[in-house]
Amino acid sequence: MPEAQETVLEINLKALRENFHYLKSQIDSGVKFLAVVKAFAYGSDSTAIALELQDAGVDYFAVAYVSEGVLLRDAGVKKPILVLHPQVANLKKLIDYCLEPSLYNTKILNAFLEVASTERQIDYPVHIKFNTGLNRLGFVEKDIPTIGSKIIKSKVLKIKSLFSHLAASEDLNERAFTLQQIESFKHLAKLLSDELGYQPMLHMSNTSGILNYPEAHFDMVRSGIGLYGFGNSVKENKHFKPVASLKTVISQIHTIKKGDSVGYNRAFVSDSDQRTATLPIGHADGIGRQYGQGKGYVIINGKRAPIVGNVCMDMIMVNITDIDCKEGDEVIVFNASNTAEDLARTAKTISYEIITAISQRVKRIFLR
Ligand SMILES: *Cc1c(COP(=O)(O)O)cnc(C)c1O
Secondary structure, eight states: OOOOSSOEEEEEHHHHHHHHHHHHHTSOTTSEEEEEOHHHHHHSOHHHHHHHHHHHTOOEEEESSHHHHHHHHHTTOOSOEEESSOOGGGHHHHHHTTOEEEEOSHHHHHHHHHHHHHTTOSSEEEEEEEOSSSOSSOBOGGGHHHHHHHHHHHOSEEEEEEEEOOSOTTOGGGHHHHHHHHHHHHHHHHHHHHHHTSOOEEEOOOHHHHHHOGGGOTTEEEESTTTTTOOSSHHHHTTOOOOEEEEEEOOEEEEEOTTOEESGGGOEEOSSOEEEEEESOOGGGTOOGGGTTTTOEEEETTEEEEEESOOOSSOEEEEOTTOOOOTTOEEEEEOSSSOHHHHHHHTTOOHHHHHHHOOTTSEEEEEO
C-alpha cells in the first residue's frame, strides 16, 4: 500500500464482501437481503458500495431519501430500491426513477396515491411501515382499515412489503421489549394482509436484529452497519471487519516551548517543551470539535498522538512529543485495528456517527 500523501478514505471492498457473507450465513437461504446504503453508504461511497453488493448478490437496497436513490439508479443499480423516508415534494421523481416508497402515515399515503394516479401507475410497488414501539415513523393498528380500503379501491398501488424497525435489538436487557415489538408486528401484518387478501413480504431486523433475533428474520433482513464492519457490542464486532480506513499525512512539525499556545482561542497552552504535527483534516472533513482538547487521537508510526487544542475547519494539531516521525509521514485516523468505534468513544458517540460524518471532500480510494 503506497503511503497517503493527502487525506483519503480507503474502502476495502473485500472486507465489505466478507461482512456480507457473514451476515448471509446468519439467515436462512430463503430470506432476502436488503443492504442499507443511505447517507453515502454510511459515509463511504454509495454507488461503489451498491454496485459491489449488487454483484455479490444483494436482493434489495434501501436509502433514506429520493435523491440518494436517484444517485444509485444513475450509477447503474438495477435492484429494487426502498426509500425509507420519502418526502411529499419528491414523489414524482421517485416514480421517474423506479424507486419504492415506504408509506408511514396517511398524509404520505394520500400524497403518493395522488401522484401515482396522475402518473397513470397500476400496481406500483410500495412498502407499509408500522410503528411497533420505536415511535419514529409508522402506521398503528387503527390505521389498518383505511390503508386496506384505499389501496384495494384504487388499484394504483401494490403493497410489496410490510415492515417495522426494532428500537433496541442490540440491547439484550431489552429482550422483553423487543419480543413484544416482534409480536406486535406479526399481529399488525396479519390484520393488514387479511384486509388486502394477499401476503406481502415481511421484514423488521437491522444488523443487531439479524444477530440477536432469528425469530425476527421473516422474509427479508435489512443490514447497514454490519456491512460496513461494525456491530453494536464487542461480541457482535468480532464477526465484522471495518471497511473504511481514514488516513492523512503530516504537513508540518512544530517545536512548542513551555507557555506557547497551539491553535484557535489559544485553547491549549503548553506546560512543557513539546512537538506537534499539523494534519490536513478538520471538522469540515468529519472530525468534529468534540474530538479536540485531547479527547480524540490519531496513530502515527503505531503510537497514539492526541489532538491538541481546538479542531480547525481544515486541520488538526496533534502531540508527537514521544513519537519518532517527520513531515510527509502517514497518519492513521482509523482503520481495521484502530477502529472508528474506538475513536467515536472518546467523544462519547457511536461508530455510526463518525463514519457517516466523513465529508465528500475526502477522496475515496477502493481496495479489492
Ligand atoms: C438505518 C436503518 C437500518 C439499518 O440499521 P443498522 O443498524 O445499520 O443495520 C435498517 N432499517 C431501517 C428502517 C433503518 O432506518
